[in-house]
Amino acid sequence: MSYSRIPVRYAKALFSLAKEKNLLDVFKKDMEIVSSSCSVAQFKSFLQSPVIMTSKKEAVINDIFKPLVNGKTLDFLLLIVKNKREVFLPDVSRNFIDMYRNHKGIKSVTFTSAYEIDCVLKNHIVDTVKKYYPAEIELHQIVEKDIIGGFVLKIDDLQYDASISTKLKKMKRTLTEGASDKK
16 A cells, blocks of 8 residues: 555545534644644654554543544544554645645635735735635745745645745856856
8 A cells, every 4th residue: 555545545534524423624623733733843753653652652642632622533543543554644634634625615825925924915815816716715824034035925736936035046047057158
């Protein structure tokens, strides 16, 4: 079995359960909690450790998530650990969230800039994207000083890069290619 299929199958199973039990919104929030937990380096290392016994991992998962998630979500997480598939939790949660967005017709938009943007600009971005994608827009902003200025707009898998750092890199490449052609 291909490793990339494992998280998709688990996410589909959870998505089917969520639809069946009419708990899609609840499970989506739960998977966001799981996803953010998996972004913590220590927790990710814990999940990936082959030295830690399954029973210990189950106890830790139970302690961490019991107060935070729905009981059915917790059962699902414990099943994943019992089946020794806990390394796939970050991908399972990401796949579930993607399935949820597709099901609800939500477009994920990421706006990366060198500085925090205000609500007026956020609303303008959402309104502009809605002109091209008649869907609910979920806007995430990332502040990344390395882009110097401008912005990078990512809509699902499409990306528009209008950052100063990218323009400088292109200019440098053009200048160095031009210099090497003259030799």
